[in-house]
């Protein structure tokens with residue numbers, strides 16, 4: 495059996511004006527998928543391992559990944575797509591292809607073009623009209639009518655935070671093997687649930703997602719049901735089909751799939767009011783006051799405060815200044831904290847360049863933030879001291895700077911990366927546990943911070959990943975959509 499494999503992974507936040515380009519992506523070509531591409535956090539790894547274990551011959555194409563951000567550059571996407579197609583054509587010259595299994599996000603948007611997955615799959619489909627296609631998708635995938643037409647079998651992640659990527663890839667590969675070996679067709683039943691859910695309300699360790707995912711797992715042991723998935727859509731994308739979806743893939747048993755999808759959709763809709771924040775949360779100013787009190791009056795340390803509306807791992811710009819402005823307005827409290835207030839961090843390439851030119855120990859005037867998100871912030875001018883610099887950090891080769899201003903320590907990055915990584919702080923010679931108050935551009939805390947946090951407070955700050963979805967300027971999503979419209983009618987058939 496010869497199976498075409500590859501993948502594209504980018505979560506595109508359409509409220510973020512940054513265009514994600516070539517330098518933001520890690521791209522593996524051809525055989526590099528088997529050498530550099532086998533990370534346990536990749537769904538493609540599960541696909542490769544499962545197919546190799548079953549003795550398939552793999553035809554590798556391209557694997558491209560980037561940190562969530564604004565929509566992807568059209569010219570860069572075109573170059574990726576050309577490579578997918580050229581490698582497919584070259585493989586077809588050497589023999590037939592029996593199936594296609596791809597690891598895709600499902601909410602990757604291309605500037606001026608829309609859904610990347612639809613566009614790629616349509617072109618691959620034209621080269622391979624009769625092959626079965628299966629895909630492993632992120633839980634935040636947006637399902638469109640074209641995707642349903644182009645793909646035979648779907649499997650979505652069942653965990654958020656996503657820790658089952660490998661298993662999901664292997665599952666998608668197993669669907670493909672079943673249809674090829676039996677000669678029976680895959681069918682996928684679909685129900686749209688007219689809802690969007692903020693990321694911090696849908697962790698799968700908590701209700702209601704825990705029970706809903708259990709229902710998917712139970713469905714998958716029913717006879718004939720191969721995969722049952724809830725795809726939540728991506729709340730920070732203003733796209734026509736954005737909503738929660740149920741997908742149920744069966745082998746030659748479409749009625750069982752339809753029944754199962756309907757019952758899962760009913761179960762989800764009934765629980766819609768139960769999606770709530772698990773973390774203590776307040777608006778920006780109130781959250782900051784609660785955090786100061788926790789440190790100064792209750793002597794808690796370290797207290798973590800999430801700047802959740804500007805979370806780069808949810809595709810926000812990482813340079814909104816709503817929280818920084820509130821901190822600068824409350825310097826009387828910040829100045830008397832027993833340790834500096836640590837703020838990690840800001841994506842600000844020009845500021846990092848200035849710090850690098852000035853060098854460690856230098857004092858300089860610069861602006862922080864407001865380069866991209868000019869709606870939820872502005873450039874903040876400060877005279878700061880460069881405390882430390884780190885070159886070539888992480889897979890995206892970021893330059894990091896640690897600067898000080900009065901009793902604040904602020905991390906700056908030259909690249910749009912996530913700040914939920916304690917290695918980023920250790921690269922700058924600091925440890926979050928040494929600080930009484932750590933402000934971080936994240937939603938829920940990553941395990942490295944959760945472990946050490948005495949208290950975690952979420953500020954529902956303004957930014958491109960605003961957790962209060964009702965505050966975002968949606969124009970293209972199909973209405974009604976809960977919670978934007980608080981309809982109680984079960985209209986998800």
Ligand SMILES: [Zn+2]
Pocket residue numbers: 632633634656
């Ligand atoms: Zn996701």
